[in-house]
Structures are given as structure tokens and as C-alpha cells.
Amino acid sequence: MDIRRVIGAALILLAAGSAVAQEGDKTISKTTISLGTATPGGGFPLFGDNFASVMNAADPTLVIAPRNTKGSYENIPLLEAGQLDLGLVAGEPAYEAFKGIKRPVTHLKILVAMYSSPGMFVVRADSPYKTIHDLVGQPIAFGAKGSGLPVMSRFILDGLDLKQDEDFKSIYLDHAGDGPAMVLDGRAAALWGAGSGWPGFTTMASSPGGARFIAPSAEEIVRVRAKHAFLKAMTIPAGSYPNQTAPIDSLGSWSFILARADLPDDIAYRLIRTLHGAESALCKKQAQACETTAANTLAAAPDPALIHPGVMKYLREIGVAK
Incomplete structure (x- = not known):
């Protein structure tokens, strides 16, 4: 085989996302799967790693x-x-994409479903702000540009008849990790985020x-859900x-972890089967990831x-789906 054929074969192998590794006397074929996360300092890169x-x-x-990206969008x-x-x-963003x-x-x-993400604001303990309406007119760090966090807050605020970019001085971050410093030094009155164990x-x-x-009061939760029923009450x-x-x-x-539409069924099946067997290990890595389960x-x-x-095939095999 001449050098051009060798190079050509190597390029094809890389394009397919495959690699080979030596383990003892065995040659193992590996499948590389790219995973887009978000900007450094946020919850998605932590979970992705x-x-x-x-x-x-x-x-x-x-x-x-x-791979770090700008986030969901x-x-x-x-x-x-x-x-x-x-x-x-x-x-x-997933809801908008699925609904068009x-x-x-x-x-x-x-x-796979990653984890539930109840949204709320955080302020300094010495802050005078106690409710969402107290924050009206204040500079608020709503999250990184391109991430899903500002979209969640927009839906929730809309349910309270508030407009994110008109009733607040909205700040959209280049990096998710910049938010806490802005609140701590007074550049922002509050930081919006979601979920348990969120880094910010x-x-x-x-x-x-x-x-x-x-967080929204009990009455506010009812009001928001009356307008945006896809949002769920969470704790x-x-x-x-x-x-x-x-x-x-x-x-x-x-x-969610979403997959490209043409991800082969056998790859998706292998991924969910591997995850199902490793759920306890992932839970030990990150408390939030304890919710990342097949069920x-x-x-x-x-x-x-x-x-x-491919995922549904496995869920049926283990009795989670019919």
C-alpha cells in the first residue's frame, strides 16, 4: 500500500469518529462521540465533564x-x-425546537433526560431584595448568551406579567462564571440560575x-403555570x-442530552445501556446527576x-417502556 493510500485510510477512519487503541494483546476499536456543553463556569460544562x-x-x-459551546441555542x-x-x-430551548x-x-x-432545573434568583445576604417584584428595575445577570437560562426566566417572568428586557436592566454574560462576581461587587443586584448544585x-x-x-411564591407558581403549563412545579x-x-x-x-437525528440506533443503544449501568457512578460524581437515569x-x-x-429499544428491554 503506497503512502497516499495510507493517508487516505487514516482520514476515513478519523472522519468516521473511530479510533483504535491497544489494551494488552487486544486491539480495541473506539467510537468518538462529540458532546456540546456551554461556556466555562456554568452547569453544563460541569455535567458534561x-x-x-x-x-x-x-x-x-x-x-x-x-466541547465548550455558547450553550443550548x-x-x-x-x-x-x-x-x-x-x-x-x-x-x-428544547420545547421551542420540538414545537417549532x-x-x-x-x-x-x-x-437522556439530564436533570430537573427549578429556576430562582440569588442575591447577597445583605441585599434589601426579598421578592421577584423587588428586583424590578434592577440590573440582573440572567445568564450566558445562547444558554437556556435566560429563556426560562423569560417564560417565568412573562407568567407574572413582567418583561425581562423592559422591566429589568438585563445583563447577558459572555461566560456563565462571570455572574457571581458581578453580584458580589454590586454590578448586578441578582443572578438568575437553576437546579441543585449549580456552580454560580x-x-x-x-x-x-x-x-x-x-423564588416565585406559591401564588406566583400557580399564575405562571396557568399561562405556561409546560413549566413544572419543582423543589x-x-x-x-x-x-x-x-x-x-x-x-x-x-x-436533556439531545442527539443528532441520524445518530445510528446501535450507538444510541450502547450509550443508554452504558449510562444505565453507570448511574450510581455518575450520581457519586455530581449530586444533580443522580436524576440522570433511564427511568x-x-x-x-x-x-x-x-x-x-435506539434508546426506546433499551427502555423496553429493561421494562421501563412498553
Whole structure:
């Protein structure tokens, strides 16, 4: 075989996302799966790194390769263009894509439900703000550009007859990790975020002066759900953040790992089977990831038809789906 054929064969192998590795006397063929996350400092990169670490350890034939992106709103078109195999997508952008809201209906599929994301604000403990309406007119860091967090807050605020960019001095971050510093030094009155173990909230709650969370009241939760029923009532358990001694009721949605529409069924099947066997290991890595389970995927999906066929095959085999 001449040198041109050798180079050509190598290029084909790389294009297919495959690699070979030597393990003892065995040659193992590996499948590389690209995973779009979000900007550094946010919850998606943290989850993506933990997910990849656990999955790669559990299945030596897989190489999950996380990649920082601008977040949900970049991951969706990258998946649709075939430039990513998997992408982390927040519930609201996923909902818009599946429903064709402000864009064509997507053909992407759900690989697995990641975790529930109840939304809320955090302020410094010495802040005078106690309710969402107290924050009206204040500079608020709503999250990174391109991420799903600002979309969630927009839906929730709309349910309270508030406009995110008119009733607040909205700040959209270049990097998710910039938010806590802006609140701590006074450039922002509050930071919006979601879920248990979210890095920005952990930073705020761990700060010397402490922090306080602001979530919708029980009456406000009812009002929001009357207008946007796809948002679900959720609770952040006590102890999810330093010095958080009581549970916090709010509302939000499930985030998903979405797969490109043409991800082969056998690859999706291998991924969910590997994840199912590694759920406890992922839970030990990250408390929030304890919700990343095969069973939760079926429960959280807006419609079972949106779940990847390879995943559904496995869910039927283990008795989760009919």
C-alpha cells in the first residue's frame, strides 16, 4: 500500500469518529462521540465533564469528547448540521425546537433526560431584595448568551406579567462564571440560575457574606403555570447549597442530552445501556446527576416519540417502556 493510500485510510477512519487503541494483546476499536456543553463556569460544562468521565470509564469502546459551546441555542443548530453528535440543551430551548416556536420543528431526538432545573434568583445576604417584584428595575445577570437560562426566566417572568428586557436592566454574560462576581461587587443586584448544585449558586452561597435565594411564591407558581403549563412545579431540596437549611419551591423544566437525528440506533443503544449501568457512578460524581437515569428519561420526555429509537429499544428491554 503506497503512502497516499495510507493517508487516505487514516482520514476515513478519523472522519468516521473511530479510533483504535491497544489494551494488552487486544486491539480495541473506539467510537468518538462529540458532546456540546456551554461556556466555562456554568452547569453544563460541569455535567458534561462528569458524564464523559463516567461513560468513558464504563465502556472502553466509547470516547465521549466534551466541547465548550455558547450553550443550548448553539448546540441545537450544531446538532442539526451534524457538527455535534450530542448536545446539552435546556428544557425551554428544547420545547421551542420540538414545537417549532420561532423556528422550524427540529428532528433531533432525546438521548437522556439530564436533570430537573427549578429556576430562582440569588442575591447577597445583605441585599434589601426579598421578592421577584423587588428586583424590578434592577440590573440582573440572567445568564450566558445562547444558554437556556435566560429563556426560562423569560417564560417565568412573562407568567407574572413582567418583561425581562423592559422591566429589568438585563445583563447577558459572555461566560456563565462571570455572574457571581458581578453580584458580589454590586454590578448586578441578582443572578438568575437553576437546579441543585449549580456552580454560580454554589459560589454565591459559599461567599463570606452569604447569599439569599428568591423564588416565585406559591401564588406566583400557580399564575405562571396557568399561562405556561409546560413549566413544572419543582423543589430544590434543603442542603443543595451551603447554609440552605430549607427546601425551596419553584418551577422549571428538565434539561436533556439531545442527539443528532441520524445518530445510528446501535450507538444510541450502547450509550443508554452504558449510562444505565453507570448511574450510581455518575450520581457519586455530581449530586444533580443522580436524576440522570433511564427511568427519568421516559418520565421527563414531552412525548415518547421524541426519544431516540435506539434508546426506546433499551427502555423496553429493561421494562421501563412498553
